[in-house]
Amino acid sequence: MSSHPSSNVQQAREALAARLRELRLDAGLTKRELAVRCRWHESKSSRIENAKTPPSDADIHSWCRACGAEDELPDLIAANRQSAEAHVQWRRLQRSGLRRVQESTGDLYQRTGLFRVYVSDVIPGFLQTPGYASALLSSIAQFRGTPDDVSHAVAARMRRNAVLLDTSRRFSFVLEESVLRYRLCSPETMAAQLGQLLGVMDHQNVAFGIIPFAAQRTVWPMPTFTIFDDTRVHADTLDAASTLTQPGQIALYSRAFDRLSESAARGAGARSLVATALASLE
Template structure:
């Protein structure tokens, strides 16, 4: 978990504890008023669990200060505007998540991206995107509107044919082999990747498995015009717009890029991954 995210959650927990103690309530007394187990009160105060909006309403009523709910929700929204839980986002469906990214995509002219385990969304076929979104929906237990999410993701690919956009993308070679979909779907996806590699808006680098690297590959991320970074982990999506964060991810991208191959060398790695599928 991000240190910044945890610090923000600790601050929210401290404020919840302050409200409880000001009301003269013990953990058990507040839990009883809220119809919760005492362990939930303890987890919220000690930043072991992130409150929901409903939790904050209940807490504010329980401590006899319903008006404090607005302040508490403001703290939570501030926390989640940067660190966006996948579970919470996907509870409203895939389309909302994809549309939000699409809005940033429309605002951006220059992209620098890195993916370690899947083909980037901007290059995905519909079948491959459907497989990826379905698997992650299963992981978070929120399977719904997969097709709307796929359509939203596909619409972003119009940018590949726009003279006003540039995509500088790095892919770790392992992503070419990960069978998160059927063999036929992956074969078609690799064919698609070879075709976009020739577009004048695309600069595609592949980092070979055996390449010497100065840093290990990590989470996937996209830099938008050096003003915003959208990075992903298993539990959250991070939208980082501080100059320090953007500069850090730019250095990471440059460092990874030093190990990447381009042009016919990249094409050869994609073709090799495709050929290996014929042997399975």
């Protein structure tokens, strides 16, 4: 099986391989002895330990039994599945158009009580107007060469975003000031979008912060990510959407969000930044 194109996934596979190797060494087994106990060729043990061949769940079961480490099995199975599923090719997600991408997270949104969103590139999807969403999704569809279902995708995004009106859920947004300045649509559309941001700031279930260009930072600008409760993180890149579920990963992104929040202007300061961006459109 060929290696996954994501370096993050490969790193996860290498970490899993290292854990399996440690179990073998702790059990005092050579690769050959392990192979005999697992009833496979010695070369398979080497390929798994060198992260050349991703193990199946059955392989991990056999490995743990051979090493007398059945108590490690649940964590290892979870790590193995995450490495296989975390990095989803946008090409596969979007091959039938953009609407599917919008609809694919609907159930997750309904299960989540606290959303923490950091963005450094575009207005968060939760807060987009139909006009801004249409301009953004049109550019994505054109760039990726996906089927042109932008109008349906925008409608799906607006339906999904109705969760913002559910006052039983809480939202915390942190935006880089640059997000207010990028011209991804017409000045009129951007003016409406910035106006919507000002309106969202009044929602009782929304915390809203903007990191000014001139802020003294404790951490650097990062790629966009969203934390859903304390259960998973979505981190997007140009070629993929990564879903992270290991507790250590979630804790890392939560710490990053807290540190980024420390530099954010809020209340009147955030409103002033939006108003300045609005004025610049003239």
